Amino acid sequence: MKIDLTDTTASKINKALVKGRRAIGTPAVGMVLTMVIVTDEENAYDSIKAAEEASHEHPSRTLVVIKRHARTPRERTQSRLDAEVRVGSEAGTGETVILRTYGEVSDHADSVVLPLLLPDAPVVVWWPVDAPQNPSKDPLGALAQRRITDLYAVENPIEALRSRIRSYAPGDTDLAWTRLTPWRSMLAAALDQARVPIVSGAVEAEAENPAAELLARWLEARLNVTIDRVVTAGPVVTAVRLGTAGGDIVIDRPEGPLATLSLPGQPPRTLALKVRTTSELIAEELRRLDADEMYAVALRGEGTKETPSHV
Amino acid sequence: MSTIPVWDNPLRDPRDRRLPRIAGPSGLVIFGVTGDLSRKKLMPAVYDLANRGLLPPGFSLLGFARRDWEDEDFAEIVHDAVREHARTPFREEVWQQLAEGMRFIPGDFDDDDAFKQLKTAVEELDAARGTGGNFAFYLSVPPKFFPKVAEQLKKHGLAKAPEGSWRRAVIEKPFGHDLASARDLNAVVHDVFDPDQVFRIDHYLGKETVQNILALRFANTMFEPIWNRSFVDHVQITMAEDIGIGGRAGYYDGIGSARDVIQNHLLQLMALTAMEEPASFDAASLLTEKLKVLKAVKLPDDLGDHTVRAQYAAAWQGGEKVRGYLEEEGIDPASTTDTYAAVKLNVDNRRWAGVPFYLRTGKRLGRRVTEIAVVFQRAPHSPFDSTATEELGQNAIVIRVQPDEGITVRFGSKVPGTSMEIRDVTMDFAYGESFTESSPEAYERLILDVLLGDANLFPRHQEVEESWKILDPIEEYWAAHGKTAQYASGSWGPEEADEMLARDGRSWRRP
Incomplete structure (x- = not known):
């Protein structure tokens, strides 16, 4: 069911949530986290859809914060909060509240979000576009254990990557990094089989691809060799070559979901390496909500020899 | 446990929790592959594992049964079983990756030639797909055939793992019908496989x-x-x-x-x-x-x-x-x-x-x-x-x-x-x-555990x-x-x- 609230407050929204839940007959649901999506009107639809699909694996309360821009100076001075509360079948397996802020309240969106967070449950903030310069210092970002940005959605990814390195705080993560998991697990599996030291390497990808840069940095950090960046026509990452004394280990994905793995002295074999949808990426992000230390290693591109804190 | 030489993969790190527990290089041999359990549970579970990216790149699946099939016929049967019973959506690219490693051995459990063929196929897969000599033998057959299959595996040197690799046996209930018969059965299986390498499936x-x-x-x-x-x-x-x-x-x-x-x-x-x-x-x-x-x-x-x-x-x-x-x-x-x-x-x-x-x-x-x-x-x-x-x-x-x-x-x-x-x-x-x-x-969890050698969930x-x-x-x-x-x-x-x-x-x- 859907409840529309115009010029409202967080406490009225909370009441509407309870009312909605009562109406559909599920007074308590086992939601495991609160997901805050900060976006603009243009990207809201796709982001909400991805979050709802991901909520099949992680039932959650989704709070969508959309900043509206008033067109006239007079409207700009007025502050207003509109909300759309969706519960039941219209909100995946959880609850969705779409918050539209006008005027001054836009700068204080955290005051609206804070009372709507699920008790005790972890908070995740996702900026599908326009992530702040310093996610952990952002008022909404500060509420969250996990902050998801996307280097694919910025004008100049390599520049943005540098800024992420400077502002990194535990809990930061980026979908460009998430996209690499299948590549990384296949490379690790290939090395499980090859069992030889790597002496050189190259990542081949389209120009200015932030995931390729992260992959190269991760490989450099882990393997202690220089990784060449080779520009190809794409799409995205097309190949990784790791040189060994006996020949190259190559995962080659010229196009489509099928890649080829070649190991020295063995015939090539086929691998499934699909480009995943945003909802699959978000679902992976939500599986672990603690700091992703390996992302930090990849960002910095250097091996950290310090002992991991949790061991 | 078998002695696998320690190799520290620099791409793996306990802090890297995104990388899934992928089974090492290995293959699975299913006896009684035409049975209900195999079609409804085992084959779909293998596909689901592949689809979730948890199987190693060269993973191979060998079927053994008394059917006059070629590898392609076998792949066809697996394809149908997966289409009908798999939990995750069917993806052509995952299927292709899996299908390349499918082999079928026609024969009886008495048939020495068939087991010789099986041995050849295992060796061929080691060379061609890098399975590294690691094979699990899934005995999806009535228990009265266990002794025969075990004996054949031993006779043809399939149960003995080459240096640095493993051979495991997977068996299903019933594990005997009383204490005496259970002991007999254990004696038969342990005569061929090390007790630590025998995995008893209790799917619960x-x-x-x-x-x-x-x-x-x-x-x-x-x-x-x-x-x-x-x-x-x-x-x-x-x-x-x-x-x-x-x-x-x-x-x-x-x-x-x-x-x-x-x-x-x-x-x-x-x-x-x-x-x-x-x-x-x-x-x-x-x-x-x-x-x-x-x-x-x-x-x-x-x-x-x-x-x-x-x-x-x-x-x-x-x-x-x-x-x-x-x-x-x-x-x-x-x-x-x-x-x-x-x-x-x-x-x-x-x-x-x-x-x-x-x-x-x-x-x-x-x-x-x-x-x-x-x-x-x-x-x-x-x-x-x-x-x-x-x-x-x-x-x-x-x-x-x-x-x-x-x-x-x-x-x-x-x-x-x-x-x-x-x-x-x-x-x-x-x-x-x-x-x-x-x-x-x-079954997904249990098959993966067998390939990983993790015996926590097996009696x-x-x-x-x-x-x-x-x-x-x-x-x-x-x-x-x-x-x-x-x-x-x-x-x-x-x-x-x-x-x-x-x-x-x-x-x-x-x-």
């Missing part, structure tokens, strides 16, 4: 909820303090099926529900519910604790009063008229085989002395359900008068194993209104609610033998005394079972 242990019993008990603080004789009144473990024996008359008659279910599934569930905290979460520590509990199990003195066996009788079940057990095709009308069994067991240790464990299982019961109910004692003193608590039952924690996996807590709550009236309410945790789609099938031969020691005296008593009771299909069992609990002043939960 692959279920999320069953693994969650340990998490619930040992990762939390709020349950363990009351998990003992000071607070628990009794424990009921139920596994009910709504189906009859179907086409399994040949296998089922003479075996019965106690051997089929209590000996393995229910005693395993009981061991997990009752065991002490293991020193760590590894196979050896778990085995130690489970064995301790199983060894502490004591049968009631009077087996006649505290065990019940019964057969389903013709009746209406769920709107359908069904036949009784004795009228099933292929069943001797004078058969005494049990399709329902209930037993009372005591655990003689400090934690559980005086707390009975009631185990029951049956076919053609009300509905399909498996659950563990820990029923607590009543509050020793109640400040409320008896009319206020008239409708209050005993507190309970119910672990729902299937279907609708989850946990229910039952406790009393005040009924809204002006008078003080307390009634039972339940608090529910459903897997399907908090973690909706991530629960893998039991060891000591447990199997210990379980038979518990059940054998009951079966002997049944064979010598009394007759098999009857219960209407679609009911919750015979009156005798209700009487059995009534004697102790208790009653069965309706699951």
